Amino acid sequence: MFWIRDIDVLAGGKKFQSLGENALEIDFDISFNDKEEPDVSEVNIYNLSEDSINEIKKQGYCIVNAGYREMGNKACVVSGDIEDVTTDWEGLDKVTKIKVSDGGKEWRQAKLNKTYAEGTKASLIMQDLCGVLGYEVVEINPKEDITYKLGKTIKGYCSDNLKRLVKDTKSKMYINKKRITIRDEKKGNDIGFLLNTETGLVGNPSLNKDDSEDKTDLRESEKEKKKNKEEKKTWKVTCLLNAKIETDSIIKIESKNCNGQFRVVSGKHTKDFNTELVVEEA
Numbered sequence: 001m002f003w004i005r006d007i008d009v010l011a012g013g014k015k016f017q018s019l020g021e022n023a024l025e026i027d028f029d030i031s032f033n034d035k036e037e038p039d040v041s042e043v044n045i046y047n048l049s050e051d052s053i054n055e056i057k058k059q060g061y062c063i064v065n066a067g068y069r070e071m072g073n074k075a076c077v078v079s080g081d082i083e084d085v086t087t088d089w090e091g092l093d094k095v096t097k098i099k100v101s102d103g104g105k106e107w108r109q110a111k112l113n114k115t116y117a118e119g120t121k122a123s124l125i126m127q128d129l130c131g132v133l134g135y136e137v138v139e140i141n142p143k144e145d146i147t148y149k150l151g152k153t154i155k156g157y158c159s160d161n162l163k164r165l166v167k168d169t170k171s172k173m174y175i176n177k178k179r180i181t182i183r184d185e186k187k188g189n190d191i192g193f194l195l196n197t198e199t200g201l202v203g204n205p206s207l208n209k210d211d212s213e214d215k216t217d218l219r220e221s222e223k224e225k226k227k228n229k230e231e232k233k234t235w236k237v238t239c240l241l242n243a244k245i246e247t248d249s250i251i252k253i254e255s256k257n258c259n260g261q262f263r264v265v266s267g268k269h270t271k272d273f274n275t276e277l278v279v280e281e282a
Helices: 050-059 104-109 122-133 158-168 219-227
Strands: 005-011 014-017 026-033 040-046 061-068 075-090 093-101 114-116 136-140 152-154 172-176 179-183 189-195 201-207 234-240 249-254 259-269 274-281
Touching (some): 005 050, 014 050, 040 075, 050 075, 075 104, 093 104, 122 136, 122 152, 122 158, 158 172, 201 249, 234 259
Parallel strands (some): 189 249
Antiparallel strands (some): 005 014, 026 040, 040 093, 061 075, 075 093, 114 152, 172 179, 201 234, 234 274, 249 259, 259 274
8 A cells, every 4th residue: 555654844934844835855754762961853854945944943843743644643853952964965865864852952951950858859949950951841750759857958050960869769761752751660551552553554563683582591581680689671663663662562462473552762764754663571
């Protein structure tokens, strides 16, 4: 079946589209994961006018919506700060490459200097730090919401302080589309989505090599493994591009060799208009 790819890029006060009268060639490489640092993605638009390129540089913000027209699943795949704009020639095409970070500028710049009273909980301080960063809060529910009996002084970059608090509370933290989540690392969001060949599964999932049973016996690394938390097996899964699947999505997978509920650890929306996922059992 032929699938029509539908992409909108909002930048520089304009909307650039892959379909319609003024259609442009657009592609992207958009990553997402449950790590603390904001992701950086790349959006490429071909043969833009100089005026449009200059406007994109001035505005400093970019939103990309993408999906398959026949599936009716177009939605936001990335929104964030424009970190860099470069234009190069590739053969006969002029390619404008836009680097977009998911709240990267705030992450690098926002600061807070404040002293908290005795008995302040970590979650309250996290709320304040996220407020200064300006991110939308999805959830602040640390695994161990510790109480600082003697109070707590916060000084300097919000990002550094949040990292320390996340470590203190044995939690995970990630940013996705300028929304921040802090929670138990095992938790996710059940989006009620069944992924199989009928809903976009491409090929069969494969067990990551590091998680297969066929391993070389490396004694030195065994000691390190014991120190670490119990690791779950992870699978590589590819499906047709689906913006609704993102970090921490819990999805049901049906395939020949992989069945059950899985949590999305990381992923990438690719130029091939696929979504490549790394998942673990939920």
